[in-house]
Amino acid sequence: MLDDFLVRAALAGLGVAIAAAPLGCFVVWRRMAYFGDATSHAAILGVALALALDLPVFGGVLVIALVMALLLTALTGRGMGGDAALGVLAHTALALGLVAVSFLPSVRVDLLSYLVGDILAVSGTDLVVIWTGALAVLMLLSWRWSALLSATLSPDMARAAGVDPQREQFILTLALAITVAVAIKVVGALLIAALLIIPAAAARPLSRGPETMAAAAMAIGAAAALGGLLVSFALDTPTGPTIVSVAAAIFALTRSLQAARG
Template identity: 80%
Template sequence: MTDDFMIRAALAGLGVALAAAPLGCFVVWRRMAYFGDATSHAAILGVALALATDLPVFGGVLLVAVAMALLLTSLTGRGISSDALLGVMAHAALALGLVAVSLIQGVRVDLMGYLVGDILAVSQADLAVIWTGAALVLGLLFWRWSSLLAATLSPDLAQAAGVSPKREELVLTLALSITVAVAIKVVGALLIAALLIIPAAAARPLARTPEGMAAVAMFIGGASALGGLIVSFALDTPTGPTIVSLAALVFALTRGMGAARA
């Protein structure tokens, strides 16, 4: 069944979308869009690390994404505005990654594939990594859902109830890093943050509860992945950008519906 490249591509897109959408809800609620950008841009540095040390690309990206996320968490609030810090780190990580990849000798690198994704080249091994990572992220979010939600809505009340906001932030950091690592093959480092944020933002006007928003975001993310794959195949356009463009179109439609109701 998975010998057909379109089926592999569809399963890969669906796996990434289902993991990214509920996590993206927390990114939206916590206003962590720039945080997601910085972590995803560091993925290129992870690719360079993997190529230089013969690590699997997933391992290199995961290591660098976790390191970047922890560094950002530790530096936030230390005399520099969060927006400025995240902007500097995001662009510095991307630039360093591109320079590092160019310096690696004897290895041919499809840099565009890592920047915007190459979902049509997903192998069975890639598929196993993507769905294992997606299962880990979904399991982590399901296990910590109540605590994550409490720490997101009111850190002070969560602390009073025995929930450590710092610990929950680390859980989100780990989930975000895993998602970046599995998504780089599908949508690339430049578009991972978009796949996290857009389905969640599109779901917001359609849901009344946090759980409802996560469920609607998963539906929008999955539909965008499958629809984008079909449109890309029909029009011969880049698949990762097409998926994100379709999700953006859904966002515009749902925001229009929300404005009409108001």
């Protein structure tokens, strides 16, 4: 059954969606959209590093994404505005990645597949990597869920309860880096942040608590992945952008329902 490329693509999309959705809720709650942008743009530099050193692409992207997220945390913690740090790091990393790839003449690189994804080319090995990373992210978030919520709602109250907000920030950073590394094959470096944020934002009007919002975001992310795959196959459109477009349509629908309810 896994020999069917559509089945592999569907499983890959589901794996990324269930990892990105609950993490995306924390991104929305903490207003950390710039983290997703910066780390996903840095993924191209990770691709170049992996190809230059003949390493697995997942490993190169994971290392660079983690370094970028930690660097962004350090800069914003030293008084540099988040928007300024995003502008410097995100675009610098993307530019350096594109330049670095041009210095690899002996390696044939399909940049478009890394920029907007190539879910239809997912292999069995890619599936193992994607689902291993997705399960690692889910286990990490489940393990630290209460502490992450406390640090998100009130860092001062979290400290009083014995929770270190900086440690929880690092855990989120690690989960974000893993998600970027597994998602690059599915939606590409330019669209990863959208898959993090849009399902969570779409779930917000449907939810009455953090847990229900995370569950709704996972359902919306899965629906967007499968719906986008079907629409892409039917209309012969790029699959990664189509998945994000379906997620955006669901976001518009949930917001319209919220407005209709007053």
